[in-house]
Amino acid sequence: MYEIRLHSRGGQGGVTAAKLMALASFRDGKFATAAPFYGAERRGAPIVSFIRIDDKPIKVYSQIHNPDLIVVLDPSILDLVNVFEGLKPDGKVLINAPDIPKKAEGYQVRYVDLTGIALKTNLVVAGSPILNTPVIGALAKMGLFSRESAAAAIKEMFSDERNLKAALMAYEELV
Amino acid sequence: MEKRERLAISRPREGACGNTGTWRVFRPVVDKERCNACGMCAMYCPDGVINDEYEIDLVFCKGCGICAAECPKKAITMVREGNTTGT
Amino acid sequence: MLTVSTGNNAVAAAVRQANPAVVAAYPITPQTEIVEQIANYVTNGSLKSKYIPVESEHSAMAACIGASITGVRTFTATSSHGLLYMHEMVNWAAGARLPIVMANVNRALGPGWNVWAEHTDALQTRDTGWLQVYVSTVQEAYDATLMAFRIAEDRRVYLPVMINLDGFALSHISQQLEESEVGDFIPPLVLDHAIQTDAPAGYGCMTSSADYFRIRYDIERSMRDSVQVIKETEEAFAQTFGRKYSWTEEYRCEDADVLILAMGTLGKEAEVAVDILRNEGVKAGSMRVRWIRPFPELNLGDRELVVIDRNYSFGFGGILATSIRAKTGKECYNVIAGLGGQEVTYHDIAGFVRDRRIGEEFWFGVDA
């Protein structure tokens, strides 16, 4: 079982990103569970979601304490929360950032400027850049699921073509 | 499947609440001579015990006396039950 | 159709298949997604129900009662305080023998405010004459909702059915879902005692003590008859859709020395604990209790029992443990865990089994 913890702020699309990850994994023929952790948080507050991917049905509903992968949709959260807590020794990190943030040094970090991609592709809703579809592209590049399944998941959930375009850009630009 | 008493469904029946005429202390007595068939008594009877011929069904009449009070001709008088003289 | 869905949306999708004539519901966290999704279906025309956006849960159940007695299919959904606010009408629905189907997203009760999973809300209505099933996956939420209509509307039952899913832990997570064309799996509703203007009758008039007693007894007879109906329905469901369900979901129970009994998602997570324990040489098994009303015949043998209750009856004990004790005469180790969404992992559950003290009660995270 592969376990992912996703950090974002309320309103950034973290919950949808988690659902897209589950859907893309499912399109790969795997089993997946995406479980947003709902607190009393409102828009802007740091939130986490848990995603589990496995070859057999998933029976676990509790939170993920020792993730294989940590996804950070908003680099400013690094200053608020120890996002690396419990990360497995060989665990990986994906951060939405134009460069490796200082706090992430020493980990196996991949990064891509998802915010910049969202702005470039005009993927902005109500003033907020949308990160949930671009991040799927980056995760596909990391091999979490196939590129085709990622595209299929995005198409199933969104009709606006900018989403797929942004995801492809993230796929290409992942460092 | 056998018939079961699933829930309390009541069917309409005259006298469902018993012969409420037994509640009466005073009985309405109609003076046919005075009655001009205006229909007020039947209209005002809460229990609908006065028919189109302005006959009062004493099996059910509770003896409230509304008919006597509302009769414009004063054709109905309330008489103590047990008093058979009608006066 | 294979897709990914939340628990809430799976319930709504099943309701769309069942196509009730009337849905009356009031939003409450964490159930809200169900009524939102149904409202969407009605607005986009994919569900032909009359959707009544009532002003309270009491009215939600009352409106379902008013609709149901005319002989049409009805559905509502609620949670926690909403369920307790409608408690009076919950009783009424069963007493009136109406096959209303309701999803309850299990949630804790205030104070303090807590929106996370706990079973005490639904278990407080366990004596009302409703059938109650507790599910543990998104697929099961969907399947149980479909089956609920067929079971409730069966002439041998004519009692309402409540599907319970854990708040957030199941209601808001996304898992794969196979949506099925329901076809004739749910036959058209024929309610023998539907109200008719050409055959006037008074429903629920004053009833003498002796008559009332007989009529109440019929609820119990139907509850007992529902055992067979549930069995038949689950068998028919397996034949039609290929997915099997029964009273309990048993995992590695055959040769087990110790059984974990739990409901909802904790009951599923217990299976992972069983694997861990088995690796340690402990012959553990998991028996997830699905139906709590009617209460199942449990095949417990002489095995030790660890009963996890995500609920509590103050002054007495965990409700599942209490029920098992009363039903089987067997003692157990009663763990109270997960109230108000308390985090309980499969490691914790394995720990409960390792540290079991049969005959005792243990409050996880509170007791030493």
Added chain:
Amino acid sequence: MTLSIKLSLFIIAYKRVQIVMSGTSASEYIWKCTSACAGCSSSLILRHVLKAAGPDTVLVVPACCTSVLQGVWPNTSFNIPVYNVAFAAAAAVASGMAAAFESMGRTTNVIAYAGDGGTVDIGIQALSGALERGTNFLYICYDNEAYGNTGMQRSGSTPLGARTTTTPGGKTHVKKDLDRIIAAHHLPYMATACSAYPQDLVKKVQKALSIKGPKFMHILAPCPPGWRYDASQTIEVGKMAVKTGIWAMYEREYDSLTLSGPTKAAMIKPAPLEDYLKMQGRFSSISEDAIRVIRGEIERNLRLLKAEAEGTC
């Protein structure tokens, strides 16, 4: 006035009765007899409501006198489908029924028939919701100004100064202005009526049922044991309530108000309030201050209604 003129007036009145009733079935939907108290005005009201509504009607009755006076299972004196429900639930149950009938394409009348306790107190939330949602039903509140079924406890509808078992010294608060609360929902139709004027009542029920959407009627229902007067005076007490203006009768179609004849007359020459209060034992210990307040309430209410009727407010 000579006797012959009087007679001809009565004949006109009689003919009017016949004309009104000819529009309805002559059938009685309440069979002899209910177990209502002798002289019960609620029974009288319901008798005429059902005659006006006809057989394709379902009655929804919450806990109130009407839920117990139908009879004991397996018999009922009501020859119309009646769904008895819990106290707070009438309007919501009616909502569900109306939706179900609509889904079946049926035009069956759904009438909720509830007392004042079930309307102005415990049932007002469900009622407000049902009205706001545009439910196609008629809600009738028969108002005997207390919880009559359980032995006369105060309700929000009990008038100031009236003795009940829970206001043994007389009620210290004025009657809740239910009708203006209802009016704030801007219904297609609402009306007030009184059991002492059955023809007026029947016309209003018929009109209400001819309109689609939420309709409301508030009907004053004098109660002999509760109000403490002789059962034979039920009609006279009701008439006096209207004549003094303490009970005003009108219809409001959307926001257009029409005063009913007897209330128009009361506005011109009201009967003394004391004449109404003196008829009833429940007011036997009412204070002069309370009477002054009630008089003020009546004047205010009639002034507002008059202005509304004349379109000057």
